Amino acid sequence: xxxxxxxxxxLAAGTLAIxxxxxxxTLVPYTVVGxxxxxxxxxxxxxxxxxxALVLDRTSTCIxxxxxxxxxxxxQGDLAPNLAGVGSRWSASQLRLRLVDASRFNPATIxxxxxxxxxxxxxxxxxxxKPILSAEQIEDIVAxxxxxxx
Amino acid sequence: xxxxxxMLVAALLVAAAPLRAAEIPPDQRxxxxxxxxxxxxxxxxxxxxxxxxxxxxxxxxxxxxxPGAANNACADCHGDARASxxxxxxxxxxxxxxxxxxxxxxxxxxxxxxxxxQAPALDYESxxxxxxxxxxxxxxxxxxxxxxxxxxxxxxxxxxxxxxxxRQGQLNLACANCHDDxxxxxxAGAAITQGQPTxxxxxxxxxxxxxxxQRRLRGCMTGIRAQAYNYGAPExxxxxxxxxxxxxxxxxxxxxxxx
Numbered sequence: 001x002x003x004x005x006x007x008x009x010x011l012a013a014g015t016l017a018i019x020x021x022x023x024x025x026t027l028v029p030y031t032v033v034g035x036x037x038x039x040x041x042x043x044x045x046x047x048x049x050x051x052x053a054l055v056l057d058r059t060s061t062c063i064x065x066x067x068x069x070x071x072x073x074x075x076q077g078d079l080a081p082n083l084a085g086v087g088s089r090w091s092a093s094q095l096r097l098r099l100v101d102a103s104r105f106n107p108a109t110i111x112x113x114x115x116x117x118x119x120x121x122x123x124x125x126x127x128x129x130k131p132i133l134s135a136e137q138i139e140d141i142v143a144x145x146x147x148x149x150x
Numbered sequence: 151x152x153x154x155x156x157m158l159v160a161a162l163l164v165a166a167a168p169l170r171a172a173e174i175p176p177d178q179r180x181x182x183x184x185x186x187x188x189x190x191x192x193x194x195x196x197x198x199x200x201x202x203x204x205x206x207x208x209x210x211x212x213x214x215x216x217p218g219a220a221n222n223a224c225a226d227c228h229g230d231a232r233a234s235x236x237x238x239x240x241x242x243x244x245x246x247x248x249x250x251x252x253x254x255x256x257x258x259x260x261x262x263x264x265x266x267x268q269a270p271a272l273d274y275e276s277x278x279x280x281x282x283x284x285x286x287x288x289x290x291x292x293x294x295x296x297x298x299x300x301x302x303x304x305x306x307x308x309x310x311x312x313x314x315x316x317r318q319g320q321l322n323l324a325c326a327n328c329h330d331d332x333x334x335x336x337x338a339g340a341a342i343t344q345g346q347p348t349x350x351x352x353x354x355x356x357x358x359x360x361x362x363x364q365r366r367l368r369g370c371m372t373g374i375r376a377q378a379y380n381y382g383a384p385e386x387x388x389x390x391x392x393x394x395x396x397x398x399x400x401x402x403x404x405x406x407x408x409x
Contacts, residue, residue, distance in 0.1 A: 058338060063338065064337050075339030076338065077338050079335045079342075110331075112322050113322065120318075121319075123320050123377065124371075124372065124375050127319075132321070
């Protein structure tokens with residue numbers, strides 16, 4: 001009886017290991033310290049110029065809700081704070097966690113968690129198990145936002 | 151001191167919570183029409199400029215045609231739609247006793263085709279189904295939305311309400327996050343609106359054609375990167391039902407024009 005349980009337990013342990021490996025494949029692990037993520041998700045600093053292009057690209061979704069210090073860009077949203085001066089208000093570490101998972105600060109926020117795949121419901125097939133932005137894209141945007149100083 | 155602060159913050163959060171996701175008070179409800187510019191309003195108001203009227207006219211022709219083996223036109227049973235269809239679209243989706251569930255206007259048309267005309271079902275968003283539903287709904291133009299009072303609808307309306315409040319998709323947003331809580335704001339420069347279903351099927355300039363409420367709902371679901379329900383799915387009918395109950399008393403505008 002006890003012997004017959006062993007393979008089941010091993011199988012279960014194996015499944016768990018595979019699950020956590022899959023999760024690790026999807027998202028780079030990160031460590032929250034205080035109200036931020038001090039370490040770059042990629043281990044490298046992001047590229048602010050690429051970050052600016054990403055913020056202005058509607059498919060990244062930033063300017064659907066936010067406006068910002070880019071007067072020539074049409075069709076900015078007003079659902080969320082203006083991004084002007086955001087680099088003075090928050091450190092890179094704080095910006096990174098706000099992009100990764102803003103719901104940690106306010107569960108009722110409408111800001112999506114850009115680097116989270118769990119706790120989501122009824123995600124469309126094309127987007128399932130993928131974060132909204134990649135680790136590289138998060139770092140590029142953090143680098144750009146850090147330049148928006150008062 | 152720290153603890154007192156934390157408790158104060160918690161109390162404020164609890165107190166603030168009901169302010170979000172609150173239903174829109176009846177006196178603040180607004181049709182999508184009121185968010186439009188003067189050009190789009192003028193296009194809707196003038197039947198000779200409103201592109202949706204082309205579908206209404208085609209629908210009138212179909213009303214008198216005999217499409218199936220039973221050799222019955224809609225008009226053979228229902229007579230003049232101007233009298234018999236007046237107010238019908240204002241109370242749909244309605245409870246179907248035989249099916250034991252709500253059906254929307256498009257499904258009612260197809261049930262009629264199957265049962266009384268022995269004609270094949272029309273696909274959602276097909277020209278003929280849009281034309282017939284536009285013609286029928288146009289007979290209720292100006293009449294207040296008056297939901298079907300059948301008490302057996304209650305659990306379906308409740309499910310529609312739950313779906314409206316449920317966050318979903320990769321962007322993790324509920325209908326209510328925009329259409330209850332932020333309808334006075336702009337998403338990428340476009341007015342968000344309250345999502346009141348007063349003018350369907352409607353001519354959307356972005357679509358360059360007429361479309362159903364289910365098409366609009368599916369578009370929103372794709373926008374938040376959720377898996378859109380299939381046309382005719384019970385969830386979409388439940389959402390339609392909840393939206394119509396939420397808009398009770400607002401006048402029907404079919405065919406509306408929207409950006």
